[in-house]
Amino acid sequence: MKKLTFIFLLLILASCKTQNKYSDFDYSYSRSGGFAPIYENLLIKGNNVHYSFEGQNKKFEKDFEISNDELQKIEAVLTQNNFRSIQEDYKKIYDHVSTAIAVKNGANSGRKSDAAFIMTKDKKRWEEVTNVFKQIISANMATADFK
Secondary structure, eight states, X not given: OHHHHHHHHHXXXXXXXXXXXXXXXXXXXXXXXXXXXXXXXXXXXXXXXEXXXXXXXXXXXXXXXXXXXXXXXXXXXXXXXXXXXXXXXXXXXOSSEEEEEEEOSSTTOEEEEOTTOBOGGGHHHHHHHHHHHHHHHHHHSTTOOOO
16 A cells, blocks of 8 residues: 555656646747647747747757757847737737747846737737747747657
8 A cells, every 4th residue: 555655646747747848938838729720839948949849730849958049049039029018909800829028137127918919009029029039939840850
């Protein structure tokens, strides 16, 4: 009985530890939804990055590191485009792939999503912010092997 209890506790602790990767981050870029749903996540904590993609009959996960220059570029783009003042539209849109960006630290901390679109006046700034994350993904996934 003691062995069974120990194994049970070990499983609980191990499962709690794996969720840490998905909740402890400085920057988060995610895309999800659509008729043929996709789930894409880019989580950055310090210089460590976790990327995952699932959809279109593909599944992939990769951990890698980015340079301080890339982190500074992210912050610069967020600041130049005044990330916190980008306005979301409040009309609900269904069946499209939406993008969400969360910043937990610094002057640009906040969360924005285009799940209900972005106001017309802020679309260009939103695209600039999303492009910096897309560039990191494309630079590090060029040789990715999808399952």
